[in-house]
């Protein structure tokens with residue numbers, strides 16, 4: 001069992017990475033394998049197609065996802081939005097019905113608005129959202145400051161634990177013959193009369 005954690009920051013080892021690492025450690029403690037995938041500037045430097053193909057390949061093997069981003073102007077980073085726009089178009093089937101969570105890091109504000117945007121990728125694709133004991137955010141401008149946000153650290157730990165529980169429950173369900181719902185034949189009305 002494996003969880004893919006996507007770091008949508010421009011900084012490879014910054015605050016978002018720090019928060020994702022805490023979630024990953026909690027998952028590892030529960031016996032779940034993890035990989036942190038760095039989006040970085042490739043998303044906006046003409047390499048988005050190869051980046052998304054790489055991510056789509058990894059999506060196949062993953063049993064759960066954590067989408068992480070710094071808050072930029074009260075939204076997720078442009079980088080992660082570009083990548084998720086593309087990924088959710090081309091890897092819909094591989095993502096569907098797998099548990100997901102969104103986490104953000106901010107100096108101060110815009111956190112819940114940014115989480116809301118990230119969660120919407122999962123909730124348009126039948127992915128169960130995993131929660132913690134508070135909304136999934138940490139505060140800080142540096143990894144050291146994030147580690148000082150003791151409540152934020154605990155929120156990330158509990159998120160990892162809860163995701164492990166859900167992934168294991170889904171696996172146990174499969175062993176007992178619980179069948180994943182088939183994709184619906186979607187009715188698309190575009191509000192044109």
Ligand SMILES: Cc1cc2nc3c(=O)[nH]c(=O)nc-3n(C[C@H](O)[C@H](O)[C@H](O)COP(=O)(O)O)c2cc1C
Nearest residue numbers: 009014015016070071072073074106107108109141
């Ligand atoms: C372009 C830009 C916009 C930002 N906008 C916000 C914001 O709206 N609210 C906020 O609290 N912090 C804002 N910040 C601060 C970052 O969200 C914060 O430092 C975050 O923890 C950085 O994560 P990272 O180290 O993973 O990049 C902004 C930073 C940058 C570079």
